[in-house]
Amino acid sequence: MIQTSSLPTPGQAIELAAVTKQWGETVALKQIDLTVAPGTFTVLLGPSGCGKSTTLRIIAGLESASSGTVSIADRDVTLLPPSERDLAMVFQSYALFPHLSVAENILFGLKVRRTPKKQQRERLLHTADVLGLSPYLSRKPSQLSGGQQQRVALGRAIIAEKPICLMDEPLSNLDAKLRNSMRMEIRELQQTLGFSMVYVTHDQAEAITMADQVVLMQEGEIAQAGTPREIYQTPATIFVAGFIGTPPMNLIKAADVLQATAPGKGMEFLRGMHDSAANLSQSTSELLIGIRPEHIGTQQQASISAKILGMEYLGSDLLVTCRIGESILLARMPGNTEIAANETLPLVWAEENTAWFDSNSGARIRLD
Amino acid sequence: MTETTVNTVNKKNLGRRFEFKFDFDTVLNTFAMWLLAFLWALPLLYAIWTAFHPAAYETRFELFAPLTLDNFVKAWNAAPFARYFLNTFLLVTLILTSQFVLCTLAAFAFARFKFPGRNILFTLVLLQLLVMPDILIVENYKTIRQLGLVDTIVAIGLPYIASGFGIFLLRQTFMTVPSELDDAARVEGVSFLGLLLKVYVPLAKPTYLAYGLVSVSHHWNNFLWPLIITNSVETRPVTVGLSVFAAIDAGVEWSVINAATLMTSGPLLIAFLLFQRQFVQSFMRAGIR
Ligand SMILES: Nc1ncnc2c1ncn2[C@@H]1O[C@H](COP(=O)(O)OP(=O)(O)OP(=O)(O)O)[C@@H](O)[C@H]1O
């Protein structure tokens, strides 16, 4: 799809240390610590208003941090303007200059920096070629489709071959199919050119598929940062567990599980799932068990019985909504599982697939 | 503006009701409009009539009266109109360029910089819109005399260069420029001046055109202040020149005066006809009705 012959740009490391941002009373970021390794793809993920854009704009220098430091390649850039941070940025609305042609838009930065004309031309032709924009160079942005405009914005970011590229929801205005293909193109571009990428999105599919590092944010704080695998398999808080995955992880009250098991067998059952008796000796009402829908199965001899509330047949999968005490949970079973509606369903899950959370603090309870 | 809307509404009504009903309201409206338009255009029509016919037809209307350009030739030779035109041209150019430079810089500051006292300063600029320039004629004369500029072209333009209207209009336009464009340019390392010239000014082109036409026509037609501050052929703009010419001796024929009048307002009329569509559009876009 994308072939480039240009030399890889060595990416640079980005580091935020205790960055706080507030506007009057509004606190947008609380003591953010973030490290982006050189040449890696970091995705900032989170619900609306959690401070993703603010973080990105602070890295770019478009916003100043209220406190804390920003460093790029071990250089403190906290007080430097965007132009001296040596980075490129793609905006959600693309921010193309409507009065300039595609070529002029792509060349904007090179012209500002007075790059020699010959080099400008060469790079323009190369970039346009890479992005499939060659036929449109003389058009105005308003004469392009959304996907083409998006490529122009990408072109403007990559032509300068900066060591860092920042993107704020660059795909959110595209339709699902185009979004999928652009996702792959962007990832490929980043890997071939080798720059460091910080990418903002609220779409977890985008985050999981593209990222080397996912940074999940919640109300101005980093809830968890890690590889997509870590975030999915070992969520650090209730928030992460409930955000990642479609459908997300089930969170079941331990007390409900106790009641749903045969009398007297509850404690034993819970202990069977993990043997940290110390944790269990505290009140079970403060414990939540996290289990992914695909890890729940059914078996005749299972000790927990759940009431079936509904079923959704998806062909390959069967989604069962059921209830244990007050907790509602979703189970994803193979499509060929035969279950009669209105039946009580005996459930099983493997011990190693469970996560335990303290429902007061929201934190995960480490079991080792 | 209101006239055209009334007009279109009535046309729609006509189209709908034409078959069944004689619409009294529409007829009255249309009639009143034609009457007003005719009354408004009458002096111009009269000027055109007399200017292109021999003096004998000044007060007589005859459809096939002989056409002539003699009046224009006479008028052109009777007074230094070439010089007057040059003066007006210099004046208008001077005012327009200075206004563009000053208003652009001021409007940019008001639109995109946060500085203490910004709102108070902007209110002061807006207050300027409320003050009739004619009230200040005496004060302005004193100032110009102190500057030693009496009877120069610069003196005619100077009081108008810092235009509150221009600053207001451009500020409003600049504020509509999406902040992401601003951000994108800043990431690329554009200086503030570059940002203004490469992003804001090109995007505000329609406003510049509309404002330019208003400014040019206003200063082309301005009479009282130039009359007071100038007293020689070398500085007089056409408006003053025309009045001097029409007043020297009562013997000048109406047809010649009208030819001169047409001559002096001609460039403006042509410019308006050429730009009228963009002109109206930019004013609609600039949010002024
Ligand atoms: N210029 C500003 N002035 C005051 N508050 C602001 C400003 N910009 C952002 N905020 C606030 O900071 C918080 C974080 O905003 P931010 O734009 O970073 O959210 P986001 O994670 O990008 O959300 P979204 O996914 O909706 O874009 C929000 O509560 C927002 O209201």
Ligand SMILES: [Mg+2]
């Ligand atoms: Mg955002």
